Amino acid sequence: MTDTQRHKIEIAKDGFTTVDDVYSDKEIEHILSMIDQADNNKRTFRKSTELFAIRQxxxxxxEITNSVFNDSLKNVVSQIFGDNYFVVKSIYxxxxxxxxxxxxxxxxxxxxVDKKVELENFGPWTTKQGQYAVQPPIDxxxxxxxxxxxxxxxxxxxxxxxxxxxxxLKKIYRPENIDWDTETETACNVKRGGIMIMKPLILHSSSRTTNNRKRRVIHIEFSxxxxxxxLKWSERMNFK
Structure with a gap:
């Protein structure tokens, strides 16, 4: 079994997988330097003592795009997702x-999405920092x-x-309905330069920091x- 086959099976079966060494230390430092130099006064930047986030x-x-989509990441997307996927959301x-x-x-x-319109099976709607979000049909x-x-x-x-x-695999699965007699949880530890691939419907959480170490992540969604x-995807982008 190849690594690609294993990752595909893990995503389909468990809802997630991890891939090591997608970026070198030098590539990570270059990405971080561009983020550090960005103007953080824009409305899509959220900064507090507990969180710094950049929407879109x-x-x-x-200028960060070419560094994020290095050859390794493009190969992962092509081999695991397919050649017709594009970016629909990105957050730091x-x-x-x-x-x-x-x-x-x-x-x-x-x-x-780019705007709010009344569409059957689309809703409820929310707005965060000027960005429209909607729950679409499950497919x-x-x-x-x-x-x-x-x-x-x-x-x-x-x-x-x-x-x-x-x-x-359970479609909409409300957290209050989690049956801990049958469910187990797994911590997804990932090394610097590695990636985690997940399906949005997998139930996930994030714990507090207890070891005085940063956790910086770029989150990108593809469809x-x-x-x-x-309607239009607000961040639709071809990256090839």
């Missing part, structure tokens, strides 16, 4: 060393892959994701599905 990262810092998360920020178990049920969510690029070594002590394997003509 690839739009706000377009920085959980500082002293962060007590905790995210409880949830599924990623919304997509980012749209099932078609998405998420890649989390780890810019630091990450384990359960500095906010590595905890997931419930196979929960993505190969077009939306109804009335």
């Amino acid at each position: 990262l690839l739009k706000e810092i377009p 998360f920085d959980k500082p060393e002293t962060s007590n920020w905790y995210v409880s178990y949830h599924q990623d049920l919304t997509i980012s 749209v969510i099932e078609n998405i892959y998420t890649i989390r690029i780890h810019l630091d070594d990450t384990d359960e002590n500095n906010g590595a994701l905890r997931v419930i394997p196979r929960s993505h 190969n599905q077009e939306l109804p003509t009335e």
